[in-house]
Amino acid sequence: MPLDGLYGRIIMDHYRHPRNRALVAAPDIHARELNPFCGDLAEVQMKLDAAGRVAHVGVQAEGCSIIQASASMMGEALAGKTPAELEALAARFRDWLQGRSPEGAADVPEGLQALQVVRQHPVRLKCVLLPWVALEEGVLAFLRRRAGEH
Amino acid sequence: MTAVNPKARRAGAAVSGLDVAKIRQDFPILGQTVHGKPLVYLDNAATSQKPQAVIDTLVRYYTTENANIHRGVHALSQMATEEYEGVRTKVRQLLNAAEDREIIFVRGTTEAINLVAQAYGRQNIGPEDEIVISAMEHHSNIVPWQMLCQERGARLRVAPCNDAGELLLDDYQRLLGPRTKLVSMVHVSNALGTINPAKQIVELAHRWGAPVLLDGAQAAPHMSIDVQALGCDFYAFSGHKLYGPTGIGILYGRAALLEAMPPYQGGGDMIRSVTYEKTLYNTLPYKFEAGTPHIAGVIGLGAAIDYVNAIGLDRIAAYEEELRQYGTKCLSTISGLRLVGTAKEKAGILSFVMEQAHPHDIGTILDAEGIAIRTGHHCAQPLMERLGVAATARASLSFYNTREEIDALVKGIDRVIEVFS
Known part of the structure; x- marks a missing residue:
């Protein structure tokens, strides 16, 4: 079947029951990213704990099923990470999704691996990546702000 | 490539006196399967497929006639010219x-x-002048005017449309005035299919002495155009939507206006004589055709025009209208589906959104069924915003499409509902 499981169980479950959708108040890291070509929107907020690790995550997405599922799946992979670890994860995920990852699936958390199927639908890769672009933007802005403070 | 879909072969013969089964055989690509399903090509507003006659013409040109034009004294050059x-x-x-x-x-x-x-605008439009467009323009009929307005200190004004996607003529009329120096409007909307009242648009603008450009990209392939009857000053369309090659298009301009305009680009063919002190420009139309043009594209477009003429644009329009009505009827019965663009005067474009699924998901699932449609904002973001949608799914029809293909679209949409129920 040519859809190759694009609308498979895990993706559809995240689409129908998105995790971490609640807005996080007074976030340390936050960003919003729009894809004007289709109106897709992804927004992410994170609150860090005293050790500088992600304690609370909020992710909201509007648009197609793939971006909503991707946002929800991303949100589940962020807890406990430092901003630098978030950056590294985003870079690894991007490489892995586009098949450029040296370590293959070992490079990304298992919870994200159902998204591999989107490789068969290259035009939809940007749907998957939009929440990650928001994450990267948010982390970058946070690191810049922090560097400015010191 | 596989054989022509036998269902499609039977189709169409009963409608409009157009032998669609025979016509489909002229388009080799339509016989293909995609993802193991017969191709149902409903993305004609993006680009149309090419009849064998056009493909053969390109091959013949490059095989036996290829030469540069307007230059050589040799036989091939003369033939190509x-x-x-x-x-x-x-x-x-x-x-x-x-x-x-x-x-x-x-x-x-x-x-x-x-x-x-660039050529007319920079010469004739200055500070405080106004250019009028409509709320349903393609980005290509917005951005060039914005660039011009920015450069010249002019103002872009937008004639609104109603929720059905019809131009509000009274509001348009109120926008016109002594400052109006140009009106540029879409003849048929690519996102909605609305056929604008071009003749009235032109008449109203001319009362203020403003010339009118009509963007005919979605009109020329689907109806007879008479620029003299319309009274327009400029008319533009693309060859690739009229069953011709990509990379070739037409600008019609009234001779008096074109004569008075400076050249658009400098180069070969657009000159009469060149010295370092002074260059004399060539006469029309060559003044606007700098450099070696897309000769093969032009000749291929000629074959496409012959092909379309042999069928007849009026018959094409009549058949496509029947097909649009059938498609509208079929899609209207689907629960959760809403047609976007319901103008009384419409060409064969069925734009829609669904409660159940985002246009991208609709597009991907239909693709898996071999059905090609367009999803997104159709290069008309301000229009999408006006209508309150981020994107739509768009099926756009041609005379080689059949009722059976509309039925396949409906079945594909049922599949979307199934996946997302």
């Missing part, structure tokens, strides 16, 4: 323009509009 100029006459006849020299070969509608913005 004659064919190239012969197509100018065909286009003139297609649009019922008064003279061949009013037909300028360009890359496509976008370049045609940019040519007018």
Whole structure:
């Protein structure tokens, strides 16, 4: 079947029951990213704990099923990470999704691996990546702000 | 490639006197399967498929005639020049323009509009002047004017449309005035299919002495165009939507306006004589055709025009209208589906959104069924915003489409509902 499981169980479950959708108040890291070509929107907020690790995550997405599922799946992979670890994860995920990852699936958390199927639908890769672009933007802005403070 | 879908072969014969089964055999690509399903090509507003006659013409040109035009004294160059100029006459006849020299070969509608913005606009539009467009323009009929307005200190004004996607003529009329220096409007909306009242648009603008450009990208392939009856000053369309090659398009301009305009680009062919002190420009239409043009594209477009003429644009329009009505009826019965763009005067474009699924998901699931549609904002973001949708799914029809293909679309949409229920 040519859809190759694009609308498979895990993706559809995240689409129908998105995790971490609640807005996080007074976030340390936050960003919003729009894809004007289709109106897709992804927004992410994170609150860090005293050790500088992600304690609370909020992710909201509007648009197609793939971006909503991707946002929800991303949100589940962020807890406990430092901003630098978030950056590294985003870079690894991007490489892995586009098949450029040296370590293959070992490079990304298992919870994200159902998204591999989107490789068969290259035009939809940007749907998957939009929440990650928001994450990267948010982390970058946070690191810049922090560097400015010191 | 596999054989022509037998269902499609039976189709169409009963409607409009058009032998669609026979016509489909002229388009080799339509016999293909995609993802193991017969191709149902409903993305004709993006680009149309090419009949064998056009493909053969390109092969013949490159095989036996390839030469540069307007330059050589040798046989091939003369042959290519004659064919190239012969197509100018065909286009003139297609649009019922008064003279061949009013037909300028360009890359496509976008370049045609940019040519007018740069050559006519920079000369004639100044600070505080106004350019009027409509709320349903393609980005290619917005951005060139914004660029011009920015450069010249002019103002872009937008005639609104109603929720059905119809131009509000009273509001349009109120926008016109002594400051109006140009009106540029879409003839048929690519996102909605609305057929604008072009003749009235032109008449109203002319009361204020403002010339009118009509963007005919979605009109020329689907209806007879008569630029003299419309009274428009410029008319633009693309060859690739009229069953011709990509990279070739037409700008029609009234000779008096074109004569007074400076060249758009400098180079070979557009000059009469060049010295370092002074260059004399060539006459129309060559003044606007700098450099070696897309000769093969022009000749291929000529074959496409012959093909369309052999069927007849009025018959094409009648058949496509029947198909649009059938499609509208079928889609209207689907629960959760809403047609976007419900103008009384409409061409064969069925834009829709669904409660159940985002247009991208609709597009991907239909693709898996072999059905090609367009999803997104259709290069008309301000229009999408006006209508309150981020994107739509769009099925756009051609005379080679059949009722059976509309039925396949409906079945595909049922599959979307199934996946998302």
